[in-house]
Amino acid sequence: MVRVAIYPGTFDPVTNGHLDILQRAISVFDRVIIAVASDSNKSPLFTLKERVELLYQVTAGMPTVTVVSFDGLTVEFAHRCGAVAIIRGLRAMSDFEYEFQLALMNKKLAPDIETVFLMTKSDFSFISSSAIKWAASLNGAVSDLVPPVVEKALIEKYARERPAPG
DSSP states (O other), rough: OOEEEEEEEOOOTTHHHHHHHHHHHHHHHHHEEEESSSSSSSSOSSSSSHHHHHHHHTTTTOOTEEEEEEOHHHHHHHHTTTSSEEEEEESSSHHHHHHHHHHHHHHHHHTTTTTEEEEOOOGGGGGGHHHHHHHHHOOOTTTTSSOHHHHHHHHHHHHHHHHOOO
16 A cells, blocks of 8 residues: 655745655655645745746655645545645644644544644754745845755745835
């Protein structure tokens, strides 16, 4: 039996912390589907197509990883994929309360699907997509926090949005 897990999120943008969690998930599951959420309560910087493309690029050398977009309930998507688990990354205790509530709701909706919490390395515990976008918007260095292709995309995105000097 192939054990499939989904790793859902907005990935706006994908960070080195996300990739750390993904590497850990790959070591536990036979196949991991990165499920890029099209509908969320967030206002993403990158379009859904851009987020999926960035993830394709950073996971190109990972044969057991698939990147797809989805909408609707995560557990329904997990069922459609034949997943047995939902991967969730934790950075700090502040993440736990929200993730715990989400896991309980998912368990109520789909008792057959487990939520697996993976702690990120301490090197990445302070990284959030929001903080990275904020730093990048102010020309801050984010090269240690995101893959090079993502850093380039952030620079290009914010260069288009910045008014010309003068």
